[in-house]
């Protein structure tokens with residue numbers, strides 16, 4: 001099992017929404033970790049609309065300092081899909097987050113509250129990477145990490161560097177593509193050379209289609225998530241699904257990308273269906 005990390009170079013292309021969307025379409029056990037040092041608890045305040053207050057990375061950093069990082073990961077992960085796989089259960093508002101790893105198929109380790117907590121997190125990333133690897137190896141859970149914007153104070157470099165697959169997300173405007181170009185080059189070489197690097201285009205592919213950007217950056221493309229503001233708001237802001245959500249092109253693309261990611265590291269175990277939502 002493996003650690004997958006999504007990040008961006010500039011703008012807000014949709015990393016957080018995409019990570020959550022991928023989690024729901026993963027098909028196997030997966031834990032989403034919000035490792036964005038800019039704070040704001042985007043997942044708890046966004047998709048979960050502030051209805052749930054749970055400790056996250058800062059608590060995890062404390063567990064790490066006490067040598068209990070793996071235990072902290074298990075204790076702090078909030079289940080998002082119940083054992084029957086039926087979507088965000090209402091019970092999550094009151095449930096005890098102390099779950100065993102095998103039970104929830106999708107769980108979330110929330111991020112930090114404010115950017116001022118970034119210095120506390122800088123020492124967390126390396127042990128967290130080691131902890132995710134060890135939990136993943138012993139339980140079969142994959143990790144999907146939202147690393148936020150690259151290069152911010154306290155950014156999770158150790159995770160971006162050592163993840164099995166790092167995905168640079170971007171939109172297709174000249175402004176965003178040019179912001180991402182230098183990072184694509186940096187992430188493909190030197191200290192970052194060990195991970196598999198992929199590009200993920202979020203949006204409509206105009207003016208630059210994903211294959212042109214991939215060719216220009218010399219980085220393989222993972223695919224494209226279509227421009228769909230209404231459906232993306234399900235994950236970024238907890239909007240209602242509306243009719244046809246599960247059959248939409250947006251969800252189909254999330255499922256295809258989830259499968260493509262897993263195929264990179266464990267080619268023989270690609271799931272055939274997503275977590276229902």
Ligand SMILES: Nc1ncnc2c1ncn2[C@@H]1O[C@H](COP(=O)(O)OP(=O)(O)OP(=O)(O)O)[C@@H](O)[C@H]1O
Nearest residue numbers: 012013014015016017225226227228229232233236
């Ligand atoms: N595929 C998409 N189509 C249209 N809008 C999208 C898509 N994905 C995300 N969005 C929208 O883009 C905005 C930013 O999304 P999100 O917070 O996921 O981006 P981010 O890259 O995590 O940003 P930040 O760097 O600020 O953390 C949100 O309003 C979200 O609904």
Ligand SMILES: [Mg+2]
Nearest residue numbers: 015016036042
């Ligand atoms: Mg984000």
